[in-house]
Amino acid sequence: xxxxxxxxxxxxxxxxxxxxxxxxxxxxxxxxxxxxxxxxxxxxxxxxxxxxxxxxxxxxxxxxxxxxxxxxxxxxxxxxxxxxxxxxxxxxxxxxxxxxxxxxxxxxxxxxxxxxxxxxxxxxxxxxxxxxxxxxxxxxxxx
Amino acid sequence: xxxxxxxxxxxxxxxxxxxxxxxxxxxxxxxxxxxxxxxxxxxxxxxxxxxxxxxxxxxxxxxxxxxxxxxxxxxxxxxxxxxxxxxxxxxxxxxxxxxxxxxxxxxxxxxxxxxxxxxxxxxxxxxxxxxxxxxxxxxxxxxxxxxxxxxxxxxxxxx
Numbered sequence: 001x002x003x004x005x006x007x008x009x010x011x012x013x014x015x016x017x018x019x020x021x022x023x024x025x026x027x028x029x030x031x032x033x034x035x036x037x038x039x040x041x042x043x044x045x046x047x048x049x050x051x052x053x054x055x056x057x058x059x060x061x062x063x064x065x066x067x068x069x070x071x072x073x074x075x076x077x078x079x080x081x082x083x084x085x086x087x088x089x090x091x092x093x094x095x096x097x098x099x100x101x102x103x104x105x106x107x108x109x110x111x112x113x114x115x116x117x118x119x120x121x122x123x124x125x126x127x128x129x130x131x132x133x134x135x136x137x138x139x140x141x142x143x
Numbered sequence: 144x145x146x147x148x149x150x151x152x153x154x155x156x157x158x159x160x161x162x163x164x165x166x167x168x169x170x171x172x173x174x175x176x177x178x179x180x181x182x183x184x185x186x187x188x189x190x191x192x193x194x195x196x197x198x199x200x201x202x203x204x205x206x207x208x209x210x211x212x213x214x215x216x217x218x219x220x221x222x223x224x225x226x227x228x229x230x231x232x233x234x235x236x237x238x239x240x241x242x243x244x245x246x247x248x249x250x251x252x253x254x255x256x257x258x259x260x261x262x263x264x265x266x267x268x269x270x271x272x273x274x275x276x277x278x279x280x281x282x283x284x285x286x287x288x289x290x291x292x293x294x295x296x297x298x299x300x301x302x
Contacts, residue, residue, distance in 0.1 A: 003297075003298070003301060006297065007294055007297045007298065010177070010180075010293070010296075010297045011290070011293050011294065011297070013177065013180060013181050013184065014180060014181060014183075014184020014185065014187075014293065015184070015188065017181035017184070017185070018181050018182070018183075018184035018185025018186070018187075018188050018189075019185055019188060019189070020185075021181060021182060021185045021214075022185045022186075022189050022211075022214075025214070031210045031213070031214065032199070032202075032207075032210050034202075034206065035199065035202055035206075039199070039201060039202075040199065043198050043199050043200070043201075044189070044198060044199070047188070047192075047198070125178075125181065126178055129174055129177045129178055129181065130171070130174040132177075133170050133173050133174040133177060134170055134174070137166070137167070137170050140166045141167070
Protein backbone atom coordinates (compact mmCIF):
# COMPACT_ATOMS: atom_id res chain seq x y z
CA UNK A 1 0.00 0.00 0.00
CA UNK A 2 2.72 2.50 1.01
CA UNK A 3 4.62 2.14 -2.32
CA UNK A 4 1.40 2.70 -4.28
CA UNK A 5 0.54 5.90 -2.37
CA UNK A 6 4.14 7.08 -2.75
CA UNK A 7 3.97 6.43 -6.51
CA UNK A 8 0.72 8.45 -6.74
CA UNK A 9 2.40 11.24 -4.72
CA UNK A 10 5.41 11.32 -7.06
CA UNK A 11 3.35 11.11 -10.27
CA UNK A 12 1.08 13.94 -9.14
CA UNK A 13 4.26 16.04 -9.15
CA UNK A 14 3.84 16.20 -12.94
CA UNK A 15 0.32 17.63 -12.61
CA UNK A 16 0.92 19.98 -9.67
CA UNK A 17 4.44 21.28 -10.28
CA UNK A 18 4.31 20.65 -14.04
CA UNK A 19 1.28 22.85 -14.68
CA UNK A 20 2.31 25.39 -12.02
CA UNK A 21 5.71 25.61 -13.72
CA UNK A 22 4.06 26.40 -17.08
CA UNK A 23 2.07 29.24 -15.46
CA UNK A 24 5.23 30.48 -13.69
CA UNK A 25 7.18 30.44 -16.96
CA UNK A 26 4.42 32.51 -18.58
CA UNK A 27 4.62 34.98 -15.68
CA UNK A 28 8.38 35.23 -16.29
CA UNK A 29 7.72 35.83 -19.98
CA UNK A 30 9.68 32.73 -20.97
CA UNK A 31 6.92 30.76 -22.66
CA UNK A 32 3.47 31.11 -24.33
CA UNK A 33 4.28 34.79 -24.80
CA UNK A 34 1.59 35.08 -27.48
CA UNK A 35 -1.12 33.79 -25.10
CA UNK A 36 -2.92 36.06 -22.63
CA UNK A 37 -1.72 35.55 -19.05
CA UNK A 38 -5.33 35.30 -17.84
CA UNK A 39 -6.00 32.55 -20.39
CA UNK A 40 -2.97 30.50 -19.29
CA UNK A 41 -4.00 30.95 -15.64
CA UNK A 42 -7.68 30.13 -16.28
CA UNK A 43 -6.89 27.06 -18.39
CA UNK A 44 -4.02 25.53 -16.42
CA UNK A 45 -4.59 26.58 -12.79
CA UNK A 46 -7.58 24.20 -12.34
CA UNK A 47 -5.11 21.36 -13.10
CA UNK A 48 -2.65 22.78 -10.59
CA UNK A 49 -5.48 22.94 -8.04
CA UNK A 50 -6.55 19.35 -8.72
CA UNK A 51 -2.94 18.21 -8.44
CA UNK A 52 -2.61 20.14 -5.17
CA UNK A 53 -5.61 18.34 -3.62
CA UNK A 54 -4.31 14.92 -4.72
CA UNK A 55 -0.85 15.84 -3.38
CA UNK A 56 -2.27 16.85 0.03
CA UNK A 57 -4.42 13.69 0.19
CA UNK A 58 -1.60 11.29 -0.73
CA UNK A 59 0.88 13.27 1.38
CA UNK A 60 -1.47 13.07 4.39
CA UNK A 61 -1.64 9.28 3.96
CA UNK A 62 2.16 9.05 3.78
CA UNK A 63 2.40 11.16 6.94
CA UNK A 64 -0.24 9.03 8.67
CA UNK A 65 1.84 5.91 7.95
CA UNK A 66 4.56 7.15 10.34
CA UNK A 67 3.41 10.37 12.04
CA UNK A 68 5.97 10.56 14.85
CA UNK A 69 8.88 9.67 12.57
CA UNK A 70 7.84 12.33 10.04
CA UNK A 71 7.16 14.95 12.71
CA UNK A 72 10.68 14.43 14.04
CA UNK A 73 12.19 14.61 10.56
CA UNK A 74 14.03 17.87 9.90
CA UNK A 75 13.45 17.70 6.12
CA UNK A 76 9.73 17.07 6.63
CA UNK A 77 9.44 20.14 8.88
CA UNK A 78 11.33 22.33 6.41
CA UNK A 79 9.18 20.96 3.57
CA UNK A 80 5.98 21.92 5.40
CA UNK A 81 7.36 25.43 6.03
CA UNK A 82 8.16 25.73 2.31
CA UNK A 83 4.62 24.58 1.51
CA UNK A 84 3.28 27.47 3.59
CA UNK A 85 5.53 29.86 1.62
CA UNK A 86 4.25 28.42 -1.69
CA UNK A 87 0.65 29.10 -0.62
CA UNK A 88 1.50 32.60 0.70
CA UNK A 89 3.31 33.46 -2.55
CA UNK A 90 0.31 32.35 -4.67
CA UNK A 91 -2.09 34.22 -2.37
CA UNK A 92 -0.09 37.46 -2.45
CA UNK A 93 0.15 37.24 -6.25
CA UNK A 94 -3.60 36.79 -6.65
CA UNK A 95 -4.43 39.53 -4.14
CA UNK A 96 -2.08 42.09 -5.68
CA UNK A 97 -0.49 41.97 -9.14
CA UNK A 98 -3.06 39.61 -10.63
CA UNK A 99 -5.98 41.92 -9.72
CA UNK A 100 -4.81 44.35 -12.38
CA UNK A 101 -4.08 41.62 -14.93
CA UNK A 102 -6.25 43.41 -17.53
CA UNK A 103 -3.52 46.09 -17.75
CA UNK A 104 -0.76 43.65 -18.72
CA UNK A 105 -2.63 40.57 -19.95
CA UNK A 106 -1.16 40.75 -23.47
CA UNK A 107 2.39 41.76 -22.44
CA UNK A 108 4.91 39.14 -23.65
CA UNK A 109 6.90 39.89 -20.49
CA UNK A 110 4.65 40.69 -17.50
CA UNK A 111 5.50 43.42 -14.94
CA UNK A 112 8.10 42.94 -12.25
CA UNK A 113 5.64 41.85 -9.54
CA UNK A 114 4.36 38.98 -11.67
CA UNK A 115 7.88 37.92 -12.65
CA UNK A 116 8.94 37.86 -9.00
CA UNK A 117 5.91 35.69 -8.10
CA UNK A 118 6.67 33.28 -10.97
CA UNK A 119 10.37 33.06 -10.10
CA UNK A 120 9.66 32.57 -6.38
CA UNK A 121 7.17 29.82 -7.18
CA UNK A 122 9.72 27.95 -9.35
CA UNK A 123 12.42 28.28 -6.67
CA UNK A 124 10.07 27.15 -3.88
CA UNK A 125 8.98 24.07 -5.86
CA UNK A 126 12.62 23.12 -6.44
CA UNK A 127 13.30 23.46 -2.70
CA UNK A 128 10.19 21.43 -1.83
CA UNK A 129 11.13 18.62 -4.23
CA UNK A 130 14.64 18.45 -2.78
CA UNK A 131 13.41 18.48 0.84
CA UNK A 132 10.83 15.79 0.04
CA UNK A 133 13.44 13.55 -1.55
CA UNK A 134 15.71 14.05 1.48
CA UNK A 135 13.13 12.87 4.04
CA UNK A 136 14.27 9.21 4.05
CA UNK A 137 17.94 10.23 4.31
CA UNK A 138 17.78 11.86 7.76
CA UNK A 139 18.92 8.58 9.41
CA UNK A 140 22.13 8.58 7.34
CA UNK A 141 23.01 12.16 8.16
CA UNK A 142 22.07 12.51 11.80
CA UNK A 143 22.82 9.29 13.63
CA UNK B 144 32.25 -8.26 -22.02
CA UNK B 145 28.61 -9.07 -21.31
CA UNK B 146 26.10 -6.41 -20.34
CA UNK B 147 26.15 -7.61 -16.72
CA UNK B 148 29.95 -7.41 -16.61
CA UNK B 149 29.72 -3.90 -18.01
CA UNK B 150 27.25 -2.97 -15.24
CA UNK B 151 29.63 -4.40 -12.63
CA UNK B 152 32.57 -2.53 -14.16
CA UNK B 153 30.62 0.78 -14.11
CA UNK B 154 29.26 0.38 -10.60
CA UNK B 155 32.63 -0.55 -9.08
CA UNK B 156 34.81 1.90 -11.01
CA UNK B 157 36.66 4.29 -8.64
CA UNK B 158 34.62 7.45 -9.44
CA UNK B 159 31.34 5.62 -8.78
CA UNK B 160 32.64 4.04 -5.59
CA UNK B 161 33.62 7.54 -4.45
CA UNK B 162 30.19 8.87 -5.41
CA UNK B 163 28.40 6.20 -3.40
CA UNK B 164 30.49 6.91 -0.33
CA UNK B 165 28.90 10.37 -0.20
CA UNK B 166 25.71 10.38 1.84
CA UNK B 167 24.19 13.41 0.13
CA UNK B 168 25.24 13.17 -3.55
CA UNK B 169 22.74 10.46 -4.57
CA UNK B 170 19.66 12.17 -3.04
CA UNK B 171 20.73 15.52 -4.55
CA UNK B 172 21.02 13.93 -8.02
CA UNK B 173 17.65 12.21 -7.45
CA UNK B 174 16.10 15.57 -6.50
CA UNK B 175 17.36 17.20 -9.70
CA UNK B 176 15.98 14.17 -11.58
CA UNK B 177 12.57 14.87 -9.97
CA UNK B 178 12.71 18.53 -11.03
CA UNK B 179 13.24 17.26 -14.57
CA UNK B 180 10.22 14.98 -14.07
CA UNK B 181 8.06 17.98 -13.16
CA UNK B 182 9.33 19.92 -16.19
CA UNK B 183 8.76 17.03 -18.64
CA UNK B 184 5.44 16.28 -16.94
CA UNK B 185 4.23 19.86 -17.39
CA UNK B 186 5.41 20.08 -20.99
CA UNK B 187 3.92 16.72 -21.98
CA UNK B 188 0.66 17.42 -20.13
CA UNK B 189 0.12 20.85 -21.69
CA UNK B 190 0.87 19.51 -25.20
CA UNK B 191 -1.18 16.33 -24.87
CA UNK B 192 -4.11 18.07 -23.19
CA UNK B 193 -4.18 20.46 -26.16
CA UNK B 194 -4.29 17.48 -28.54
CA UNK B 195 -7.21 16.16 -26.46
CA UNK B 196 -8.92 19.55 -26.79
CA UNK B 197 -8.41 20.46 -23.10
CA UNK B 198 -6.26 23.10 -21.40
CA UNK B 199 -5.03 25.83 -23.77
CA UNK B 200 -7.74 24.77 -26.23
CA UNK B 201 -8.28 28.26 -27.66
CA UNK B 202 -4.76 28.33 -29.07
CA UNK B 203 -3.61 26.52 -32.22
CA UNK B 204 -2.15 23.06 -31.51
CA UNK B 205 1.06 23.92 -33.36
CA UNK B 206 1.77 26.99 -31.19
CA UNK B 207 1.11 25.19 -27.89
CA UNK B 208 3.13 22.16 -28.99
CA UNK B 209 6.07 24.29 -30.14
CA UNK B 210 6.45 26.03 -26.77
CA UNK B 211 5.78 22.83 -24.82
CA UNK B 212 8.39 20.91 -26.84
CA UNK B 213 11.12 23.38 -25.85
CA UNK B 214 10.52 22.61 -22.18
CA UNK B 215 10.26 18.91 -22.92
CA UNK B 216 13.73 19.03 -24.50
CA UNK B 217 15.05 21.15 -21.61
CA UNK B 218 13.59 18.56 -19.23
CA UNK B 219 15.35 15.76 -21.12
CA UNK B 220 18.66 17.58 -20.68
CA UNK B 221 18.03 17.49 -16.92
CA UNK B 222 16.61 13.95 -16.84
CA UNK B 223 19.09 12.00 -18.96
CA UNK B 224 22.40 12.97 -17.24
CA UNK B 225 20.93 12.62 -13.73
CA UNK B 226 19.24 9.35 -14.73
CA UNK B 227 22.46 7.92 -16.18
CA UNK B 228 24.35 8.85 -13.00
CA UNK B 229 21.74 7.10 -10.84
CA UNK B 230 21.94 4.03 -13.07
CA UNK B 231 25.73 3.98 -12.78
CA UNK B 232 25.50 4.07 -8.97
CA UNK B 233 23.52 0.83 -8.79
CA UNK B 234 23.89 -0.62 -12.30
CA UNK B 235 23.92 -4.28 -11.21
CA UNK B 236 20.71 -3.79 -9.18
CA UNK B 237 18.85 -2.26 -12.13
CA UNK B 238 20.16 -4.92 -14.52
CA UNK B 239 18.03 -7.53 -12.72
CA UNK B 240 14.89 -5.38 -12.38
CA UNK B 241 12.24 -6.11 -15.00
CA UNK B 242 10.67 -2.68 -14.49
CA UNK B 243 13.97 -0.97 -15.32
CA UNK B 244 13.91 -2.54 -18.77
CA UNK B 245 10.20 -1.75 -19.19
CA UNK B 246 11.09 1.88 -18.36
CA UNK B 247 14.00 1.98 -20.83
CA UNK B 248 11.98 0.44 -23.67
CA UNK B 249 9.06 2.81 -23.00
CA UNK B 250 11.48 5.76 -22.94
CA UNK B 251 12.94 4.71 -26.29
CA UNK B 252 9.44 4.27 -27.76
CA UNK B 253 8.10 7.58 -26.47
CA UNK B 254 11.11 9.54 -27.77
CA UNK B 255 10.76 7.99 -31.22
CA UNK B 256 6.98 8.53 -31.13
CA UNK B 257 7.18 12.13 -29.89
CA UNK B 258 9.72 13.33 -32.42
CA UNK B 259 8.24 11.53 -35.43
CA UNK B 260 4.57 10.51 -35.32
CA UNK B 261 3.37 13.04 -32.70
CA UNK B 262 5.24 15.87 -34.40
CA UNK B 263 3.56 15.04 -37.72
CA UNK B 264 0.13 14.83 -36.13
CA UNK B 265 0.74 18.17 -34.36
CA UNK B 266 1.71 19.78 -37.66
CA UNK B 267 -1.54 18.60 -39.26
CA UNK B 268 -3.84 19.07 -36.26
CA UNK B 269 -4.85 22.69 -36.97
CA UNK B 270 -6.08 21.75 -40.43
CA UNK B 271 -9.90 21.68 -40.35
CA UNK B 272 -9.92 18.46 -42.36
CA UNK B 273 -7.63 16.59 -39.96
CA UNK B 274 -9.13 13.93 -37.71
CA UNK B 275 -9.51 14.92 -34.05
CA UNK B 276 -9.61 11.21 -33.16
CA UNK B 277 -6.08 10.76 -34.47
CA UNK B 278 -4.83 13.71 -32.37
CA UNK B 279 -6.52 12.24 -29.29
CA UNK B 280 -5.02 8.82 -29.94
CA UNK B 281 -1.54 10.37 -30.23
CA UNK B 282 -2.07 12.19 -26.90
CA UNK B 283 -3.20 8.99 -25.17
CA UNK B 284 -0.22 7.00 -26.51
CA UNK B 285 2.16 9.73 -25.33
CA UNK B 286 0.51 10.06 -21.89
CA UNK B 287 0.43 6.30 -21.24
CA UNK B 288 4.07 5.79 -22.26
CA UNK B 289 5.26 8.69 -20.07
CA UNK B 290 3.15 7.39 -17.16
CA UNK B 291 4.75 3.95 -17.53
CA UNK B 292 8.19 5.61 -17.46
CA UNK B 293 7.35 7.64 -14.34
CA UNK B 294 5.83 4.66 -12.48
CA UNK B 295 8.82 2.55 -13.51
CA UNK B 296 11.14 5.23 -12.18
CA UNK B 297 9.51 5.22 -8.76
CA UNK B 298 9.25 1.42 -8.69
CA UNK B 299 12.93 0.71 -9.40
CA UNK B 300 13.92 3.12 -6.61
CA UNK B 301 12.58 0.94 -3.81
CA UNK B 302 15.28 -0.95 -1.91
